[in-house]
Structures are given as C-alpha cells and as structure tokens.
Amino acid sequence: MKQTAAFIDAESVETLNTAAVLDPSSGKAIAQTADCGPDEIDRAVRAARRASRQWRRVAVAERARILRRIAELIKRDEADLARLEALQTGKPLKQARRDAELTARYFDFYASAVETHYGSSIPLNADTMIFTEWEPHGVTAHVIPWNYPMQIFARTIAPALAMGNCCVLKPAEEAPLTAVRLASLAFEAGLPAGALNVVTGYGETAGAALTGHDDIDHISFTGSVEVGRIIAHAAANRVIPATMELGGKSPNIVFADADLERTVPGVINAILQNAGQTCSAGSRLLVHESVHDVMVARIAQAFANVEIGPALNDPALGPLISKTQRGRVMSFVERARSHGAKIVVGGDALNGGVLGDGFFFQPTLIDNVDPYSAIGQEEVFGPVLAVTPFRDIDEAVRLANGTDYGLVAGVWTRDIGTAHRMIREVLAGQVFVNTYGASGGVELPFGGFKRSGYGREKGAEGLRSFAQIKTGVVAL
Template sequence: MLTKPDSLLAYINDATGLRLPDGHFIDGGFRAPRSGRSMQSEDPGRGEAFADFARGNADDVAEAVENSRKAFALWRRTPPAERGRILARTAELIRRNSERLAITECLDSGKPISEARGDVSGAARTFEYYAGACDKLEGSTFPLPSDYVGYSQFEPVGVTAHIIPWNFPISTAARGMAPALAAGCTVVAKPAEQTPFTALLLAELLFEAGLPAGVCNVVTGTGIEVGAPLVSNTGIDHVTFTGSVTTGASVMRACAENVTRSVMELGGKSPVVVLDDCDFDGTVTNVAGAIFEHAGQICSAGSRLVIEAGIHDRFVEALGRKAKAISLGHGLRSPDMGPVNSAMQQEKIAGFLDRARERGAEFISGGKASSDPETGKGYFIEPTIVANRPAEDELVQEEIFGPVLTVQKADNYEHALQLANCTRFGLVAGVFTGNFTRAHQLARDIDAGQVYINEYFAGGIEVPFGGNKQSGFGREKGLEGLKSYCKVKSIAARIG
C-alpha cells in the first residue's frame, strides 16, 4: 500500500516513492532488456522526464511470446472457476494499490488525479466483471434429427497481443487483458512508449494474485522496435489494437501475412446531437465533459457539436462561458483539465488551430497552446470551441485528439442526422433530447458502434464498445468482448 506524502505534488520531485517497475515483465518477473537500453518517460504536466524504463526489441518480444506459448498449454486447462478466482483477487489487489496506480497514471499520462483514480477503479471493475464470466461461457446445442446430437463449445484462441494506447493505459490494458485471460488465452502486451508503467504494474499484480508465470507478459519500447515484431510474430494468434487509423492499417497488413485474427479500435470524430427540446443546463455540462475530459484525448470524445438552430446561439454562449472557466494545471493538483500527452501532440493540435484561424474560423473560446499557469511548464492547449464550420472543414473531418470542439449548426432534425453521419468515422455518438421517439430514431440511424442518450459516456464495462467505418471493427467490453478471444468448435455425432 502506498503511503501518501503531505502533498501529492511531492511525487513530482521524487518518483522513487512509487517503486516504479524496472524492466520488462516476462515469465513472472521483471527482466532487463536484451539490449541493455532504456528510455525516459515524461511527465506532460511539467514537460520533463521523471523515470526510465526498458527499451525492448524483437529479441525481448520473441522471449515473451515463447513464454506465453508454453504457458498457454497450462492456462487453457485451468478450470474456469479457478481463472475467475485469480481475476477476482486481481481486482482486489488493484483496489488495494489504487493510489499508487493512480499517481503513476497521472504522472505518466498527464490526466488529473481524479480522472486517474476513476480509471483505476474502472480497471478493478473490469477484472471483477470478467472474473464472474469465466465459468459462464456456454456453448449451444443444435436441433438435429433425433438420431444425431450436435453442440458447440468456446475455446481460447491462443496467445494474444495487446497494443495499448497512451491516453487510457490502465483502462485499455484491463479491458483487453481481463477477457483474454478469462477465456483461457495468454497475453503479451505492449504499452505505448509514452505511458509504460501501469501495464507493468498490472502484470505484477496478476502474478501476485496467482496467475501462472508466462501467462501475462509485458514488453516496453517503441512501436517500431517492439510493436511491429509483436504483431508480425507467427506465435501470435490474435491482436487487439487501439490507436490511429494509419497505424491500425499497418497492423492489419501484418496480421494478414499470418492470417491472424484482430480487433481494431481506431478512433473517431464523434457527434453530439443536441435538439431544441433537450435539458439545457444538463446538456451543456455533458457536452463540455464529452470534449474536455482528459483534454479531449479520448477516442470516443464528443468532438463535434451538432445542434439545432433554435437553441444554437444561447447554447454555444453558455458552453463558451463554461469552457473559459476551466482551470488548467498539473494533474496532481486536481485541475479541471490537465495537459496533452506530449510536445508532439501539443504541436499537432496547435497546427489544426492555426490552419483554422487562417481559414477565418471564429473561436468561441481558447484556440492556443498554453502552459501550467503556476509553473509555466507542460504541454497544454486551451479549452477550445470553434464556431459553426462547414461539413467539409478539416476540423469537422479529422480527429484532432485534443480539447477542441467544432460546432455544426443544424436546420432541423433531418439535417442534424445528415451532419452526424458526415465523416468517415463511426465510433460513438451522443443524443440529447426530451423526445424519446426522436432519440431512438437517431440511435437507429446514426452510423456508430455505440450511442449515448442524454448522458455522454453512459454505461460501463457491461456495454460492448467498438466502431464502424474507419473507427474499426470488433467489440471490446461486455460478453461480446469475451467472445473476441474465443473460437467456436462445433461437434456433431450420430448416436442412433
């Protein structure tokens, strides 16, 4: 259990109190990288490195995959109820170590400590949920003629690779690892090089909970040196990837070479459709949260406000006031909004804003890069709202992955639906209206993998999640997520 200092900010100057992992986690313990090389992880709130971690390569990947293949023979035969007990103990250990995990996540990713604590709590709930599902994965029987019997059973797909993004390191690791392990698969995870630590800590807690050595391995390093060898390794039976469309396409090409199964979650440009009859104040709060949580660095962020003309002016004015009141700061000081993840990300977002300004865009709020007002450090972007833009505008069509909300004014319901579907993405959508008929019509007609009605980010681990169109394919979370790590075997026998 981590002992808190007098001030959480003490960790900014001394991360050693967190007991951060040293090395890859392979075969039940931490291993030095074969090359002996290391990398630095930055604290985005200061724009400075705070810890070193192992820089892996293809040799480390090969060792991890070999260990997972050997461990698979044991783990797949472990009774489902026992797998469930191990995952349940993991959930308890996550809760017992919650503050250590949250502070690590905050320093590594930059998000406010309150959001990091929520992510850690969600990771514990994820393991708890799939612990309960281990012994409930049932097959079917088939209605064959009376002298035949037919049935199906689920089998674990094998060794699974998990490419974890930097925006939700522990959440995304948990939502992939937990169902894979519940199904009887083994895991080789590669966290983003910007946020390596909580995946390593999670693997250590799994082992402490009783997971056999080799069942869960974590290799850290760059996408080129670790990610690419991992997804192309012939010992991998399934790849779960969360990231950009461009990188996802490269991963799919590597999977195709070995005919490897995959689940792809590739981001979005999600609309929040607000109709004239919405609960005004509650909707303003939801729209702000949909884009400014974790500085907009969420694949499912509500980055487009599609709003009916009748309340457009009043709504945008209220939303602008809320955006201007948002406090910025280092995540450990519990600001309303923390930094973006890196200097590269800050520069990318600022480029979108600069080009929009050159095109004559009107900024309701924000629009510039910034820094921590207390220290003058870190990678920050002001909470930004851009006034009505045409459907073909770059701010409407491209995923910015920052605290930037683009407004699209709709003439009526039909126009709102048209605007909601005007991009190549289809991850999620939000709908805010007091008319439930209209709400469910929009939910039916918007092309997205998940639709929130009257509360953005509604649901939890029980609700399947994934995208349509260029937002990807396959589903995580819920029982659908468990089935992603299974293959179905059908058996038919003549008995008469």
Template sequence: MATEYANYINGEWVESATGASFAVTNPASVDEIVSYHPASTKADVEDAVDASVAAQDEWAHTPGPSRGSVLRETGELLAARKGEATETLVREEGKTRSEAAGEVQRAIDIFHYYAEKCRDLGGTVKPASASEMDLYTKREPLGTVALITPWNYPIAIPAWKLAPALAAGNTVVLKPASEAPNASRILLECLDEAGLPKGVANLVTGSGSEVGAPLTESDDIDGLSFTGSTGVGTAVAQTAAEDLTRVQCEMGGKNPTIVMPSADIEQAAELVGAGAFGTTGQSCTATSRAIVHESVYDEFVDAITGYAESLEVGPGLEDPDVGPHVSDSELASTLEYVTIGQDEGATLETGGIRLTGNDYERGNYVPPTVFVDVKNDMRIAQEEIFGPVLAVIEARDFEDAISTANDVDFGLAASIVTQNLSEANRFVDEIDAGVAKVNDKTTGLELHVPFGGYKGSSTNTYREQGDAGLDFFSSIKTVYKSY
C-alpha cells in the same frame, strides 16, 4: 531519482536484450522524469512470445473457475494499490486525480467482472436431427494473443483486453504505449502476485517499430487486439491479415452531439463540455462536434463558451477540471489544428493558446477551445483532434443534423440532446456510430456491453468488453457425438 523498470517475461522481470531504456516524463512538468523502461527489440519480443507459447497448454486446460480466482485476486490486489496506481497514472499521463482514480476503479471492476464470467464459459446445446446423438458447442482459447494498447487510458484499456484474454484461456504478450507504460507494469505485478503461472502474461515495452511490428508479424501470434490511431490500426490489420491472424482494432473518432430545440441548453452545454474537455479531450469517444439547431445556436454558443471558460486547467495532482496534454507532440498537434481552423475561416470563440507562466510554464497546457461558424467540410470538422477542441456547427433541422453527423469517415460514438421521443428514436436508428446515446455525453462506457465503432473507427470484426470481449478471444468448436 527515477526508478528503472524491466520487462516481464516468463514470470521474471528482465532487462531488454540491449540494455537500452527510454524515459517517461511528467506532462505537467516535462523536465521531471517519472521512470525508465526497456527500449526493447525483436529479440525481446521473441522471448516473450516463446514464453507464451510454452505456457499455452497448461493455462488453456486450467479450469475456468481457477482462472477466475487469479483474476479476482488481481482485482483485489489492484484495489489495495489504488492510491499508488492513481498517482502513477496522473504523473505519467497527465489525467486529473479524479479522472485517474475513476480509471483505476474501472480496471478493478473489469477484473472482477471477468473473474465471474470464468464460471460461465460453456457453449450451447442444440437438438440433433438424428436420434442417439448429442450436438453442442464448446469454447476454446485462440492460443497466444498480442495486445497493443494506447497511452490515453493506460490502465483501463490494458485491463479490458488482458482480463477477457486470460479468462478465455489464452496466453498474452502486452505492448503498452511508451508514453505511459507504468500502469501496465502495475497490472502485471498484481497478476504475478495473484499466482498467474509463468509465461501466461508477458509485458514488453518499446517503440511500435521495434516491438509492435514484430508482434504483428509473428507466426506464433493467434490473435491481435489493437487500440490506437486509424492509420496505425489499418496497417496492423493489413499485416495480420496476411497470415489470417484474427484481428480486432478500435481506432479514432470524430464524435458528434446533436442539440435540438427541445433541449435544456444549459444541460446540453454541460453534456457537450464534459464530453469535449474531460480527459483533456484525449479520448477516442470525446465530443469533437456540436451540431446545433439554428433556433438555439446562439444560445448554445454562449452557454458552451461560458462552460469552457469556467473550467480550471492545471497539474493533474491538484485535481483541476482539465490536465495537460500527454506530450509535446500532442500539444503541437492540437495547436496546429487551431491554426488550421482559423485559416479555414472558423471563428475561435475561446481558448486555442498554449498556457504559460507559473504552473503552466513547464507543462503541455491548452485551455478548453471552442470554434464557431464551422462548416462540416473543414478539416477541424473532419479530422480527429486529440485535445480539448470543440467545433460548433449549425443545422437547419433534424435531417440536416443527422446528415452532418454521419458525413465523416468515423463512426465511434454519438449523442443527441432532445426531449422529443421521435427525434430520439430516429437518432438511434439513423446515426452511423457503434455507440449511440440519448441525453448523455459521448464519453463514458459500461464494461458489460459491447464497445466498438463503424467505418474508420474500427476493423468491424469483433467488439470489445462484455461477452463480446470473450467472443474475440475464443474459438467455437461444434461437437457431434453419436452414441
């Protein structure tokens, strides 16, 4: 029997105002219900926002080191529940066990990192132009912030928004994606057990229209951090801007890896393959395009095809190389793009079918898929495909490769595989992406440096993670003190 969970509002676990709920299913076995969660409404959002507003002053005036103690204890409690959280994530999102365990560990590390940053939240001191005057800055929290998070990293992304928001002294209302809300529920349980005061963090589950929209439109929300699709993020940013609410949106990507003649082609195939097919391609930083110099194109196609066909696909709990899509709709979208690619004239080299039979019959499975003979004006080279689909594009030279890499509406992550120092340095200077990597895959991020994109990948306001995460959730007050 699947467990029915509640919202977390003002330090209590409560049903939605209507009592309605929705089911979360296992993408590896879609007829298995993992859990039920409140199908919340505007009334529930208002209760959560009211609780957050009421708790603002006390939390804002809690000393930074004391806030850090709560975050540190939260990390410890999550570490003690790592096995449970890992299995929960696998069963609701579909990641492989290894991928899920890595994501849970990242969430633990994030809470520990921002726990320590709480001791270093001071401002700066500057020399004043006049004598007998002190001139300095101090950080202050925004107030109450709304966090809207996606299903593809259901514990890491809530963690990297929650932790800096709380560290900076804000109160929070979190709306997780309906496909995978359990990981956020575990985070709130850990925060509660760690002693977070009532009302400081609140969790409300439900649809974007019933929960996300009221959060975006609320006059009591002082900052809004969103991760999700470019279309929804743009609408969120536009709505928030009407009230001059501070907003931060990280959105889609169409991430390239450039492969140059000096590259070790087997290594290049492994880097591209790991970036394209890891997490079932369901990552905003996933490698979606391999832009390959013409002199090594055929060799690379053979290598990446072999790599793709060597990967094991299966239920995440069995820890294969590639798990299922999170939902029927995501599976259908990927298969639709396979058809589009073929209709556009690209060659389907491997994959591109729904797997059936045995363990596959009840799940949302597509094997790693490689298209070749792709032109950069094709839809499969321009539009984000949230699945394990790679488009391989031929480039004449370095300049052509860079031009092709930049010729999209996104600019999140990009990489190059080369042993030529000049090419590496030019790539870093010329690529239009917020994350640039040399001899590495496009996926994988350090938690203590800024993360964000250019163009349609971001609102280009504030970055996430590291000190940049604290910058978004803080206001800077400049103090002139004459004595």
C-alpha cells in the same frame, strides 16, 4: 530516476537501451523503461506459448478466482496506481482514481462473465448430438495507447485471460508504467509464469516485432487509423483475427427541445474529459440553429473558467500527453482559423508561468465550422470542440454520418420519436440519449463502424473476441 524493466515470464527484464517517460505536467523525465527489441519480444511470445498449454486447461472457476484476486490487489493499491497513472498521462488525479476503480471492475466482471459463458446444443435430428464450445485462440498480442493505459489494459487482458489465452502486451512508450505494475499484481494473485508478459519500448520496434511475430494467434489494437492499417496488414498476412478500435469523430447532436441545463454539462464533459484525448470524445457539436447561440454562449463561459493545472493538483483539465501532441492540436486550430472558422474561446497553448514547461492547451470552442474541413472531419485528440448548426433532423443525420468515423454519438432531445430515429439512423457503435458515455461502460459492447474499427470489446462480446467457436457432431 526510476528504472522500470519489462515483465517477461514472471521476471523483470532490463535492456541496454532505454526509453524515457515524461511527466506531461512538467515536461520532465520521471522514469526510464526497457526498450525491447525482437529478442525480448520473441522471449515473451515463447513464454506465453509455453504457458498456454497449461492455462487453457485450468478450470474456469479457478481462472475466475485468480481474476477476482487481481481485482482485489488493484483495489488494495488503488491510490498508488492512480498517482502513477496521473503522473505518466497528465490526467487529473480524480480521473486516474476512477480509472483504477474501473480497472478492478473489468477483472471482477470478466471473472463472473466467463463462469456463465456456455456453449450450446443444436437439435438437428434424433440420431445426432451436436454441440458448440468456445476455445481460446492461444497467444494473444495486445497493443494499447497512452490515453487510458490502465483501463485499456484491463478491458483487453481480463477477457483474454478469462477465456484461457496467454498474453503479450505492448503499452505505449509514453505511458508504460502502470502496465508493468499491473502485470506484477497479476502474478502476485497467482497467474502462472508466462501467462501475461509486458514488453515496453517503441511502436516502430517493439510493437512491430510483436504484431509481426509468426507465433501470435490474435491481435488486439487500440490506436490511430494509420497504425491500425499497418497492424491489420500484419494480421492479414498471417491470416489471424484482429480486434481494431481506431478512434472517432463523435458528435453531440442537440435538438431545439433539449434540456439545456442537462445538455451543456454533458457536452462539456464529453470533450474536456482527459483533455479531449479520448477515442469517444464528443469533439463535434451539431446544434439546432434555434438554440445555437445560447449553447455557444454557455459553453464559452464554462470553457473560460475551467481550472487548468498539473495532474496531481487534481484540476478540471490537465495537460496533453506530449509536446508533439500539443503541436498537432495547435495545427488543427490554426487551419480552422485560416479557413474562416471563429475561435470563440481558447485556441492556444499555455506558455510561461508555472504551467509553461508542461504540455497544456486551452479549452477551445470553434464556431461556424465547415463540416467538411479538417477539424470537422479528423480526430484532433485535444480539448477542442467544433460547432456546426443544423436546420432539421434530416440534416442532423447527414452531418452526424458525414465523417469516416462511427464510434459514439450523443443525442439531446425530449422527443422519444426523435431519439429512436437517431439511434437507428446514426452510424455509431454506441448512441447515447440525454447523456454521454457510461462511466466506463464495462458491461456495454464497445467498438465502431467505418474507420473506427471492427470487432467489439467490453461486455460479453469482449469474451467472444478472445475465443473461437468449435462445433462437435456425434452420430448416435
């Protein structure tokens, strides 16, 4: 079985204890990774602190050159990276290939963005020269989830490095393999030792030691609300900034005049992409009562015919990440059934046959969902779509905003006035009209309202998250 070490100060680091990585398509172990503890975390943070004294002074053009070289190496190894990502996450191979493409795109984008990220001058009066400049935080901690390991690695590491920070990243224990591989490519590209460190292991040990370390200057976290609260407290205790992306319960809102030929595929992809294990998954379908029946019928037919299979077979739908996650999804479906919702199609795990040992769950459509029930309010993180009808635009807005989350929303209508009103009134960080998602959306600021977190990633906002502004005032 493959052994994967942590990557600290440009060296592979093994530990006495290890953590198993499973292939969700088969349930079998495919690797063992280092199980880092406080000693390894401290070593990584100290390495980053040493490197930060040099890296922050490297010219922006040189930092950008190294980021572009990282992108080139990712493109060179794209096929291998995609295969490894598919194996550890269970996502279909074509989705993993797209993730690899976007991973390279993040490094390319931030290489260009940082070259045009300037301070400003403030014309206060004729006797004073005032200017602002952006400086790195220093040592940044990054805790990323298992659903998009490569993409989220890149969207948080690329801007941090671009702005002159040095990084310590803790990937999810379920899917750490591509993070270690990407770190090795970064040093092949010329990144100095210590500028990027990857510490593998469990959240309760490695993650807690990293986010609680006294010499961290900023924390970037993507994951659950429950863990986000713990990490936010750790940041608050040391009075350091943090960026939190904590998931969502995102609606697709379908009005009576929607183009259903366009809407139905968009709604389906929004929930089945990565088996629904996406923070921005369109897990709620709010549909006008006049088109409710036809929408449900079309989606049910499509769900019943979805190709399901192992990741490397490149199906439409792969497995969930783990047996635990599959059980969690099942519990939501069972509670919905017991509270009177109608399971139109799906609703169960796949057992027996060639898929029986993997963590597969049927595409599931649930109608007549009480919007205030658990499945109408909480993030399921599986291929489960909850349907609730509405009568008019006021009710649509009320339902859309009726959860504690506010990450993404989709609006489907031909009426430009309806579209703009929904963009204005729906509480979400991104609102899409007649589409859903942005094929990675590298350039688009991303983050949520309410319990979906705070701070923004992607786009130019992603650079600002990893820097602090300083004002210089000179009397002439």
